[in-house]
Amino acid sequence: MSAPKKVVLAYSGGLDTSIILKWLQTEYGCEVVTFTADLGQGEELEPARKKAEMLGVSKVYIEDLREEFVRDFVFPMFRANALYEGLYLLGTSIARPLISKRLVEIAAAEGADAVAHGATGKGNDQVRFELAAYALNPDIKVIAPWRLWDLTSRTRLLEFAEQNQIPVAKDKRGEAPFSVDANLLHTSSEGKVLENPAEEAPDYVLQRVVPVEQAPNEPEFIEVSFEKGDAVAINGEAMSPATILTKLNEYGGKHGIGVLDLVENRFVGMKSRGVYETPGGTLLLEAHRGIEQITLDSGAGHLKDSIMPRYAELIYNGFWFSPEREMLQALIDKSQEHVTGTVRLKLYKGSARTVARWSDHSLYSEAHVTFEEDAGAYNQEDAKGFIQLNALRLKLLAARNRRLKG
Structure with a gap:
């Protein structure tokens, strides 16, 4: 060159x-x-x-x-519920x-x-x-x-x-105790005192999340509202994307939520150990999953979950601007058309748990699932034919195997 x-x-x-x-x-x-x-x-x-x-x-x-970071990069990624190797919220990537x-x-x-x-x-x-x-x-x-x-x-x-x-x-x-990378989504700490994965990371590594033992002894409830898969308000107050993530970081950090100690597989071939603090992202993922539970069709949701590991791996490996990531994004964004509503989270001692969710776009039908009288909303006799048709190939397999053994 x-x-x-x-x-x-x-x-x-x-x-x-x-x-x-x-x-x-x-x-x-x-x-x-x-x-x-x-x-x-x-x-x-x-x-x-x-x-x-x-x-x-x-x-x-x-x-x-x-604002551009959260609006155009973080939020599209969270529509996919993206986790690298099932755990990492991709804050550096x-x-x-x-x-x-x-x-x-x-x-x-x-x-x-x-x-x-x-x-x-x-x-x-x-x-x-x-x-x-x-x-x-x-x-x-x-x-x-x-x-x-x-x-x-x-x-x-x-x-x-x-x-x-x-x-x-x-x-x-x-010698610096460890190496740090930070942005609005997370803080990443690697190296030095963290290089031996057999040794527990010391509490002083944590920069934005309090140790869970020091978190408040009383739970806190917050409500996160979504429109088409993106968070738009907290506790009924509309906020910009970056403001929402900043506020969620404050809630999560206060309650000791969002710490991950991970040994991951780097794209270049080696394993590395890092401690990631993603308090706001952890709340956002839980809330987004919560609103999808009532607004996303099962077929769409299961397909979306099946492509998520590939989507997350593309981001981790640096292929954000690749055609395949953009193709997957189009599918993911299509799935979010009705992911609108509000989720209530319970924050307590390192955990964020969905405890309620509601939406005008909900697919949940209490009339169909009730254990009380359903006024004819669901005919339980229909299940017999459904089971028989789905059992047909299993019966044929079992009959073939029994014949060959005999």
């Missing part, structure tokens, strides 16, 4: 991406533009601007993408395509011939960033310094920082 002339860097303002910024300048002699996305990670982002300007960046982009989308758009606006990211060569994020970038611009150059440079240890990174007058936070001079 020829040396780039202008690079747009996904920049957090932390040590690693600051070193990458300077490395790009010194390695290629190129102009660097930085892009910092506010996805609700809960950090002050103006210091990132000042740091980038101090390091000689030609232009700094800092954008609040919280779903953020990467949006960051890549803006990197490519800024590169086009700035006339840049390359984008760069700070993901390592061992993880999934490098795949997610780059697959999304190439899907949106097949001609873009993507620079991944962790796969190119010789700064292969924390010591060498710190030496490079000192040689190039890059400020190093005092706590970065020691």
